[in-house]
Amino acid sequence: MTAAPRPPAVRCDGLVRIYRSRETEVVALRDVDLVVDPGESVALLGPSGAGKSTLLWLMAGLMRPSAGRLRVHGVDLGRLAPRALDRLRAAEIGVVLQNPARNLIPYATPAQNIAFAQRAGRAARGRGWPGRRERDRAAELLERVSLGGPVARTRAGRMSGGEQQRLAVAVALANRPRLLLADEPTSQLDAASGRAVIELIKETAAETGATVVVVTHDPAVGAALDRTVTIRDGRVGAEGRHGEDFVVVGREGAVQLPPEYHELLPPGTMARIEALEDGVALRRVDGTGHPGDGERP
């Protein structure tokens, strides 16, 4: 008998998220198709307002899709009852939100913050109170994010933004999550601390086989992970592997031209499609169907 294939860690099919208020409607994500394999590490890049955080929140089960499907390890998050979703989040998903303080209990020390997450994770897995192993793990994590010294006795609410951010990463890793989601986890750190945090995330993922998705503006973080996915205008605009970027042909054949090509093919211009052996070329024409300035006669 052959084993059933493992489902992707994350699978988005035609994912849509609309924020509605009384006066306005913002379509933050439109038709996102994305597959993240188990054990992969992916950086979500893209301009401000593109929809990266929204995508991360959906993956974390902190928000429901407006349309489309989102599956995490084969489970459709949009269809889970609230309690089952809470359990799945506590047992399988580690999250670092953009504002570090939001991840933490302000009146608790770093060790207490980690212990709290461990308790919730163990309860969701049907296990008892954390024991010695968990305490050792907490101490090791705190050491790894340089919060092992005197700062260990400080309440999280009194720590600096950078310390809170490092603690948030340690808390998110406390339960060895199968899926780690982090929104700008290095934004308040200097280059060296940022590298250390990304190293910790990658090492933990390698040890446990976890999948990692990180929203970042930091090219160094993008370069340190397996794959980059660029979100533009609520869609997957491009993907990169090993330093090379590729556009993605989306639903109904749509392709987003990266901004660096807008000078050659400004949005709104007409282009002729030429078939090549292994794809197509787009050539600008003017409104009358004649070749544009930059074109061969």
Ligand SMILES: Nc1ncnc2c1ncn2[C@@H]1O[C@H](COP(=O)(O)OP(=O)(O)OP(=O)(O)O)[C@@H](O)[C@H]1O
């Ligand atoms: N709660 C909300 N209510 C209304 N609109 C929202 C809400 N949250 C986000 N948006 C809008 O949805 C769009 C996508 O926002 P999102 O925060 O996901 O983008 P982002 O790529 O993470 O941006 P940044 O890099 O600046 O964090 C933006 O137009 C934003 O203004």
